[in-house]
Amino acid sequence: MSSTTHSSPSQGAPALRRVSIRETRLATGIAFLAWTIAVYDFILFGTLLPRIEESFGWTTSHALLVSTLVSVGTAFVVLGVGPLVDKIGRRRGMIVSVAGTAASSAATAATVGAGSLIGVRSISGLGLAEQSVNATYLNELYAVTEDEKIKRNRGFVYSMVQTGWPLGALLAAAFVAVVTSVWGADAWRLAFLLATVPAIIVAIVCRKIRESPQFEAQQEVARLRKEGRTAEAATLADATGTATETVAPLRRIFDKKHLRNTVVLSLAWILNWFAIQTFSVLGTTVLEKGKGIDASSVLLLVIVSNLVGALGYLAHGWAGDRFGRRNTISVGWIISGLFFTAMLLGPSDQLYVVLTYMMGLFFLLGPYAAILFFQAECFDTDCRATGSAFIGAMSQPGAIIGGFILTALTAASVSYSTSALLVGAIGVIVSGFVVLGARTVAPEPDELVVAEDVA
Template sequence: MNVSDSVASRPPDIDHVWPRNARPSDELLLQGPPTISPRVIRVTSVVCFLAWVFSVYDFVLFGTLLPKIADEFGWSASYATAIATWVTAGTFIVSLAVGPLLDRYGRKPALIITTAGAALASGLTAGVVGALSLIGVRSLSGLGYSEEVVNGVYLNEMYGKEAKRGFRYSLVQSGWPVGALLASAFAAVLLPLVSWRWVFLIATFPAIAIVILGRRLFESPSFVALRRSRELRAEGREAEAATLAELYDLDVSRDDESGLRQLFEPDLRRHTVCLSGAWLLNWMGIQVFSVLGTTILTDGKGVSFSNALVILILANGAGFLGYLFHGWLGDRIGRRTTIMIGWTVGGLAMSAMLFGPDSAGFVITMYAIGLFFLLGPYAAMVFYMGESFPARVRGIGSNTAHVMGPLGAIAGSGVLTAVMAAGLPVTTAAFVAGALGIFISGVLMLGARNPEQ
């Protein structure tokens, strides 16, 4: 069939017309982007939410159970920390595969593979026999870590131009605190009864269920059209490919180039560099104030360990509300602006907490405000990445920035340790390694693209 000869008609209803596992015909594609029913949107959102919850569950469970793993193998605290650093490096390497996977094979397959990766990482961790096997197995958690990139790209295309799409996505992104809470709760309940190996093994079953549910989802219409336009170009049917790309608002101007190379072409170079730098610097702050929060509170602000745990629980509750707030705000003032405001305020709040009074009321208040504006903007950020890159590099572009997270975590720990080793107090070290990075990450977003202009 000659695509360009077809006449567009009423867009089809994806729920009833578009096939899940087979490719739509050219006639169906040329009717334009389909109408996606509210039921399909709800089901897709729930599956993506659960996929993120159990990917986070696996990701966080390793950190939670690392002391138990170290006890069984007889590792010192410093050796266990070194293992965790190597795991983070392996996570980074594995995460690199997700961007090309998204752009070449599709959003739905990427969702299934990343969630299956989280399940595989949990299951295989139950059988590790030492440091090398643990590093190798836990590196697979890079797939689960990158599941949020898949959600951001996939749901951005499924939600389309829906007015409240940012707030809807914030509900999906809130799977992070839910997954972290489940990991802590399951560990607390199961460890008195079974070994840590069983805790990991049990974690595989919910993720496998999500993989099965994911097979029932629809592929993103934008990716279906992108894939077909590529096939038409490969067949030498350039005019027909251009017609289809225009109908679905796809930029395929340099689709024959390497995806990574495209990210550093003049039209995307500054955006890629600024976005990647923002992720790296912000994750330095997350490492310092979220992952190592108890250390900062106890050694830097003189808070008791038990009180530090209470503060972390309350503050992370504020972080959950931050997801919803920033998702809502992004729909109204723009996601890039929301991220800039959130992270600059978060950096200032954490600085005030570090250098302000040591009173419990002040520390709790400023720490909660800091996490609210540190974690919350990620509800806008992950969705923003999906809309800030053209469809041809939407996956690899989002993932290139996203994989800077593990590197930022390593850098945050390294800078914190180096500044403290130089004899400076914990508060100063936390400012240099964390709060300053959070603030600068917000400023760097000024150089990123504004897709709403």
């Protein structure tokens, strides 16, 4: 079957409904909450890993191996989310991803060893995939919104949603600090159990959002074709920029039109997640083992650094709207690698470490506000969630490869500081150069005809 094609919309034909200002802002707020909670659970594991290590009596190398194997399971879960969302819709996809976060937290509290921990933490892949789901959903909503301010500054607005990563990490660190101070270091099970509450609440709130007009149109085209009304289906597809011919979404992202972006962006994510795994997910470990910072001070450093990281999202979202998302991503990641290199090679003075670590996170995390929106623009509607989720899933091979290298280096008695430099700092710099090979291919939103909301 041939690949999807797009035509110029026919004047006077049925078209995409407009998304009201209220619907746009409600969806944006809920997407922010969903991503914050998903990150909260994901980072909670990395933040508590030193405590879990102590509880089970593991060595640092064994704890890193467990973390790496968790990433393997997570990757398989994330890979399945994209095709699912292209089939069931963006709204249901958000509900499933946040519900998966709740299940992951609850199950983690009941683990009894490495095997069970690896198994249940793999469920966290549903939460991790939430970023590609909301990037796809909001990209489509912003394209046809009546809110002109958001439409003009969609990258900056989306960056507000993406601040959920550093804020989720901040909440995780703060929560761990409170729980361990009250109940002691062995209270990590209680921390995960309590984390299920906000996830369940947000999953319920996600039911309030409405499906995107593009997915609604795609479903209507499919229904008309199934009923044999091919002429009507073709007219609607033409008017809404929906595919006139389709193949499986996973095949679509490897066709000639999309192959370059799939390969380039996947490689960029793999390399960049060497740094995410090293400096964000295992941030407490790199500060304790790599720079010799006292455990009592580490959580405070992580909290302060992630506050600065949140500002990084806003800065890169704003810059992406004005200077181009691809160039903003590249420059940010290269600068990040330089700051982390300075941190690891410099003195262990607490002020110096916190300043360089903060700036490293600022330029490491911030570009994700641009890349998630950028990669949604690199795929057509019928495979957008699959493409975005597939590329996002490459974070886990990055975490796996980076984790195995970290484990091997530390097991070979290489200092954690040197290991983090070789894996994390170099990885993020190289990813900054790789991303320059990507380009947008999806039609501009203004090419689509929109109609009054008649729902």
